[in-house]
Amino acid sequence: MNSIISLNLLGWQPFFQQQLTLDEFEQTTVARVVAHHRSEYVVRTEQALSRMPITPSLPPMALGDWLLLDGDNRFLRQLDRKSLFKRKSPGSKLGEQFIAANVDTLFIVCSLNQDFNLSRIERYLALAHEAEVEPVVVLTKQDLCDDVDEKRQAIQSLDPLLLVESVNALDCTSCEVLLSWCRPGRTLSLLGSSGVGKSTLINTLLGNEIQDTGSIREDDSKGRHTTTSRSMHFMPSGAVLIDTPGMRELQLTACEQGVSQTFADIDELAQRCRFGDCQHTGEPGCAVQQAIDRGELAPRRLANYFKLMREQARNSASLAEQRAKDKEFGKMVKSVMSESRHYKKGC
Secondary structure, X not given: OOOOOOHHHHOOOHHHHXXXXXXXXXHOEEEEEEEEOOOEEEEEOOOOEEEEEOOOOOOOOOOOOEEEEOOOOOEEEEOOOOOEEEEEOOOOOOOEEEEEEOOOEEEEEEEOOOOOOHHHHHHHHHHHHHHOOEEEEEEEOHHHOOOHXXXXXXXXXXXXXXXXXXXXXXXXXXXXXXXXXXXXXXXXXXXXXXOOOHHHHHHHHOOOOOOOOOEEXXXXXXXXXXXXOOEEEEOOXXXXXXXXXXXXXXXXXXXXXXXXXXXXXXXXXXXXXXXXXXXXXXXXXXXXXXXXXXXXXXXXXXXXXXXXXXXXXXXXXXXXXXXXXXXXXXXXXHHHHXXXXXXXXXX
């Protein structure tokens, strides 16, 4: 990965160029985060890779972030992000985990077998809408499915304008329908649960050759290179492709706008309810329940809307509380240190 590569092929766009001053343009080096290990970031400039130890002075960064470096490849500043995917940290741990930054298009990968799940697709759509990233639902294993059109229609019913494609991830010709999004300078990301065929799809899009110069894999929590790591690939078409591990858990946080946009039909119906504070659980004159009674809205969809709204609100409140505690703890530590210095001077 030490060969020369243009900024355009790294995904550089006018959005980032406009953030540079004239002095920065002439005197600094632009780099992109291409891997995030336990103790260091790996960044890529036009000329080469370099490693950046993680220190408290660095801002939290994600795969896909853009940075400015000085002449010695030291961090100067991080550029504003165009987009950011994040989730609540898995398990009971309170915190946010960055997934990928500065993505233009999200391929939501779902297989047409037993993995097919509308509620899961809605969850990924909420994440994409919150980040203001174009979502494309990619249905894999169409060669093993007898009701492709029916399942495509089920997804299309979530949003008439939603882009949906079905492919056989093993067939290069079948996957050509995705190439219109794989243009030079564009950054794509794939999200989906384990076993949906993301790795197969990536291999096909890359021409079945993932070379060391074309991808950089991140360490997992055990510090080993595995298929459960994030990775950045450089496609023959000139696009950048960010793969993510199959996620067993994708809990939303601070995602109210994304959920609302994903369920825009429910929000629109709610505007026609008799009472402004209608909870859509049986109140008289509830337009949402009336739509369910008429068969225009699936009960499953309303239940998932409630679930995602409660989840993101609960996680956001927990994270806000944790940040407040951390802030108070930090103030206490500073106060104790200040008193300690004052005491020593007095002695």
